[in-house]
Amino acid sequence: MGLAPASDQPLKRTPLSAQHLTLGAKMVPFAGYEMPVHYPLGILKEHLHTRGQAGLFDVSHMGQVCLIGPDHATTAAALERLLPADIANLRPGQQRYSQLLNDAGGIIDDLMVTRPASAADDGRLFLVVNAARKEVDCAHIAARLPAGVQLVPAADRALLAVQGPEAARILAALCPEAPRLAFMQARSAPIGGIECHISRSGYTGEDGFEISVAAEHAEALWQLLLNDDAIQPIGLGARDSLRLEAGLCLYGHDIDETTSPVEAGLAWSMQKRRRSEGGFPGANRIQDELANGPKRKRVGIRPDGRAPAREGTEIRALLGDHLGVVTSGGFGPSVGAPIAMGYVAADRAEVGTPVNLMVRGKALAGAVVPLPFVPHRYIPRS
Amino acid sequence: MATERFTKDHEWVRLDAGIATVGITDHAQRQLGDVVFVELPEVGRKVVASEAVAVVESVKAASDVFSPIAGEVTHVNGELIGQPALVNEDAEGKAWFFKLKVVDGVALDALMDRAAYEAFVKEGS
Numbered sequence: 224m225g226l227a228p229a230s231d232q233p234l235k236r237t238p239l240s241a242q243h244l245t246l247g248a249k250m251v252p253f254a255g256y257e258m259p260v261h262y263p264l265g266i267l268k269e270h271l272h273t274r275g276q277a278g279l280f281d282v283s284h285m286g287q288v289c290l291i292g293p294d295h296a297t298t299a300a301a302l303e304r305l306l307p308a309d310i311a312n313l314r315p316g317q318q319r320y321s322q323l324l325n326d327a328g329g330i331i332d333d334l335m336v337t338r339p340a341s342a343a344d345d346g347r348l349f350l351v352v353n354a355a356r357k358e359v360d361c362a363h364i365a366a367r368l369p370a371g372v373q374l375v376p377a378a379d380r381a382l383l384a385v386q387g388p389e390a391a392r393i394l395a396a397l398c399p400e401a402p403r404l405a406f407m408q409a410r411s412a413p414i415g416g417i418e419c420h421i422s423r424s425g426y427t428g429e430d431g432f433e434i435s436v437a438a439e440h441a442e443a444l445w446q447l448l449l450n451d452d453a454i455q456p457i458g459l460g461a462r463d464s465l466r467l468e469a470g471l472c473l474y475g476h477d478i479d480e481t482t483s484p485v486e487a488g489l490a491w492s493m494q495k496r497r498r499s500e501g502g503f504p505g506a507n508r509i510q511d512e513l514a515n516g517p518k519r520k521r522v523g524i525r526p527d528g529r530a531p532a533r534e535g536t537e538i539r540a541l542l543g544d545h546l547g548v549v550t551s552g553g554f555g556p557s558v559g560a561p562i563a564m565g566y567v568a569a570d571r572a573e574v575g576t577p578v579n580l581m582v583r584g585k586a587l588a589g590a591v592v593p594l595p596f597v598p599h600r601y602i603p604r605s
Numbered sequence: 606m607a608t609e610r611f612t613k614d615h616e617w618v619r620l621d622a623g624i625a626t627v628g629i630t631d632h633a634q635r636q637l638g639d640v641v642f643v644e645l646p647e648v649g650r651k652v653v654a655s656e657a658v659a660v661v662e663s664v665k666a667a668s669d670v671f672s673p674i675a676g677e678v679t680h681v682n683g684e685l686i687g688q689p690a691l692v693n694e695d696a697e698g699k700a701w702f703f704k705l706k707v708v709d710g711v712a713l714d715a716l717m718d719r720a721a722y723e724a725f726v727k728e729g730s
Contacts, residue, residue, distance in 0.1 A: 265639050266665065529686070531642060554642070561642070
């Protein structure tokens with residue numbers, strides 16, 4: 224059996240690299256970084272621990288960027304020219320998920336946009352973008368900003384995520400402000416005396432927080448959070464299976480420059496004003512897809528048996544015609560069975576549609592199922 | 606007395622009285638991580654050396670299991686189907702994959718013994 228060979232290319236490290244090695248992580252190359260794929264617990268147990276209690280993730284490889292303009296209206300208008308979310312009506316301390324679009328309505332990257340809570344930060348927006356796309360994104364955004372609005376990468380910051388049903392209890396002990404945030408709200412606050420920017424969000428489907436911290440304090444914060452008995456360090460392997468069960472897209476797999484947000488089932492992230500007004504790249508295609516339906520749709524798929532259908536697996540109709548391709552697939556530890564996402568022709572996207580998955584030359588039966596595979600457990604605004 | 610050999614692809618094979626038992630090494634299961642699926646060959650299938658005969662899938666990825674030697678499949682370990690995690694628990698014991706009736710056992714001489722395999726693993730890490 225073949226095991227993947229080691230790569231020789233020089234890799235970047237996050238400020239938490241030494242911590243991962245101390246904890247016995249297996250490090251792998253990911254998006255130009257040396258990252259922990261799992262710790263001694265292993266992917267399966269790390270996944271289940273996150274859903275059962277809480278997991279601590281180092282996601283410092285992701286790009287943190289600040290847009291700085293004279294006032295919120297100006298900065299929001301500049302960003303709205305590049306993506307289809309309503310940024311103008313973001314309240315202070317509110318966060319939104321969106322996608323940078325190309326002129327064909329394809330997705331250059333998906334990202335989180337946060338309007339800082341503090342009035343002193345008026346005119347600023349914090350963006351968190353994918354590690355593998357940050358150079359592309361920064362060049363793209365910078366080239367399209369009007370005079371007076373600047374893009375400033377926050378390269379000297381780490382990003383940690385605390386995810387799981389115990390996350391709020393763990394944070395509450397160190398930062399009373401944190402549990403008062405609702406899902407997709409953010410603020411600056413100290414955690415155990417370390418100044419942080421905290422948002423209630425994540426990439427697991429669980430309640431949780433993402434915490435931006437100055438690189439020099441990242442190790443202290445990491446160790447402070449790991450002090451709680453309920454939390455375990457979690458690697459990228461479980462991060463991937465958690466997000467797949469939660470039905471969340473992975474850039475470069477489930478979405479890319481050829482897929483539109485409507486095809487990808489992300490129309491919920493385009494607010495009403497933007498849908499009707501347009502004014503973002505690819506608006507013609509996207510408004511047409513919103514009105515008349517897209518040609519293909521991202522769906523959840525459950526193979527009937529135990530064999531996982533991995534990325535790249537062809538999806539066929541029972542009579543054999545090509546329907547599409549699996550874009551993410553594997554074993555769902557909380558589901559206890561293989562799960563997949565992929566694109567199928569829109570008229571075959573209905574839940575319950577039987578499909579065949581072509582795995583190693585054999586047709587494995589499966590069906591289109593609703594997303595997510597595991598219900599989200601976010602804490603809504605009260 | 607059984608002859609035990611190892612491949613560069615991290616299979617083990619034990620030949621005893623013309624029957625070769627094949628599995629993946631403990632090193633391999635550690636590299637793979639949690640095994641969630643195993644696909645086994647059909648009994649009666651004739652295989653050649655280095656042929657992809659079985660599949661082992663962990664949470665991370667799918668890998669082929671190659672036959673270390675030519676022969677005819679006489680038994681498969683059905684326990685792995687319902688309990689793939691057995692590969693992580695006892696890769697070189699209870700979690701054997703398949704047994705082959707072997708005509709030419711001499712072919713095993715080209716493979717590594719345990720000391721050579723352990724040196725090979727050490728060298729690669």
